[in-house]
Amino acid sequence: MDETTRLRALGLMSGTSMDGIDVALLDTDGVSAPARGPARTYPYDAAFRQRLEAAMQTAKAITERSQRPGNLAAIEREITDRHADAVRRFLAETGIAAATIDAVGFHGQTVLHRPAEGLTVQLGEGQRLATALGCRVVHDMRAADMLAGGQGAPLVPAYHAALAAALPDGLRDMPVVFVNIGGISNITYLDGAGDPIAFDSGPGNALLDQWVAREAGIAFDQNGAIASEGGIIDNLAADYLGSSFFAKTVPKSLDRSDFLPPVPDAGSLEDVARTLCFVAAQSILKAAEHLPRAPKLWIVCGGGRRHPAIMQDLREGAAEKAARVVSAEEAGFDGDAMEAEAWAFLAVRSLRGLPLTWPTTTGCRAPTTGGILSAP
Numbered sequence: 001m002d003e004t005t006r007l008r009a010l011g012l013m014s015g016t017s018m019d020g021i022d023v024a025l026l027d028t029d030g031v032s033a034p035a036r037g038p039a040r041t042y043p044y045d046a047a048f049r050q051r052l053e054a055a056m057q058t059a060k061a062i063t064e065r066s067q068r069p070g071n072l073a074a075i076e077r078e079i080t081d082r083h084a085d086a087v088r089r090f091l092a093e094t095g096i097a098a099a100t101i102d103a104v105g106f107h108g109q110t111v112l113h114r115p116a117e118g119l120t121v122q123l124g125e126g127q128r129l130a131t132a133l134g135c136r137v138v139h140d141m142r143a144a145d146m147l148a149g150g151q152g153a154p155l156v157p158a159y160h161a162a163l164a165a166a167l168p169d170g171l172r173d174m175p176v177v178f179v180n181i182g183g184i185s186n187i188t189y190l191d192g193a194g195d196p197i198a199f200d201s202g203p204g205n206a207l208l209d210q211w212v213a214r215e216a217g218i219a220f221d222q223n224g225a226i227a228s229e230g231g232i233i234d235n236l237a238a239d240y241l242g243s244s245f246f247a248k249t250v251p252k253s254l255d256r257s258d259f260l261p262p263v264p265d266a267g268s269l270e271d272v273a274r275t276l277c278f279v280a281a282q283s284i285l286k287a288a289e290h291l292p293r294a295p296k297l298w299i300v301c302g303g304g305r306r307h308p309a310i311m312q313d314l315r316e317g318a319a320e321k322a323a324r325v326v327s328a329e330e331a332g333f334d335g336d337a338m339e340a341e342a343w344a345f346l347a348v349r350s351l352r353g354l355p356l357t358w359p360t361t362t363g364c365r366a367p368t369t370g371g372i373l374s375a376p
């Protein structure tokens, strides 16, 4: 494949929030800013989401990444087949012919991530998906990085770096930090010199999701309705923000269960929810302690940007350091599709043998490519 070839790639992401499958289309050479196509989300039903939560518990028994204890092999097939269905629906809804897709980047579902043990497990069968779709699939893009001594996450920084090159006038304030507030939050710092600097910054929406699911039986705090009625519980916030994770040198990455939701008597539904928003925002702002220069602009992606309390706390904290906070949309991007787009971009980089990660993004020993290619 020559360097100027642009491929039409689909990216598929099922993130740590386990809320559904994001599908996005890109025309990309895997280097320059891509031409972005349509994107859609196909939510999981509540029952499947619960099975994924259970799968995460079962996965704790894994000591070697190919192991599939309990019903994990069956869940893995089901996850794969749900991705195939999502792609078929996406193509039907957008009127795009399957034959025009050059490659698919398939993340799968992370059920275990223990970088200290060199162990990261994403459920999803690349070959099964390639056969189902009749298309080349690149999957398992985290493993090679771990073998090269890296954290295996985050991988989206390569894509953030390409997008930074396409920032509109008026938003070229360097250093710029891309923030993804998903179940876990991660950041990518770019100052126009050198490789991106990236790491997982702390808990994102996952604590709040788990808290409102357990205490109120709802999947997430839509538009911040619950947190808007609450106040911050200082000692609960201090407990979370005092975690040794924040002092740890970077790069670093998190497993969803590294931070656990509060105990039931931690406070009222509303106060705890509000506190968890504050914790989500402060953990992102604390990331600046590990960066070479103070960020001037924060670009927020991921579902957490829809939470008013998280955004308000972020804006206030950033303003104290003379920095601005904008949503992905204000910067001309799609904050829901970004990770799926990244997996399309990374699939093309993988096909070209280009690095997916750098010592500054995951701690790998040298820039490292990755991914397993399955042909139909």
Ligand SMILES: Nc1ncnc2c1ncn2[C@@H]1O[C@H](COP(=O)(O)OP(=O)(O)OP(=O)(O)O)[C@@H](O)[C@H]1O
Residues within 6 Å of the ligand: 014, 015, 016, 017, 018, 019, 180, 181, 182, 183, 184, 185, 204, 205, 206, 209, 219, 220, 221, 222, 223, 224, 301, 302, 303, 304, 306, 307, 339
């Ligand atoms: N309208 C909304 N109001 C409040 N919160 C929302 C809203 N929409 C989404 N969210 C939050 O965003 C979460 C989903 O975020 P996202 O899809 O970015 O996560 P993810 O990609 O699964 O996670 P990760 O990036 O960690 O892999 C939901 O679980 C919810 O907490």
Ligand SMILES: CC(=O)N[C@H]1[C@@H]2OC[C@@H](O2)[C@@H](O)[C@@H]1O[C@H](C)C(=O)O
Residues within 6 Å of the ligand: 015, 016, 110, 113, 120, 152, 153, 154, 155, 156, 157, 182, 183, 184, 185, 186, 200, 253, 254, 339
């Ligand atoms: C192991 C794993 O799946 N990690 C996710 C998770 O969700 C957010 C954060 O933690 C990030 O490190 C990563 O996902 C993004 C897409 C990444 O690798 O860039």
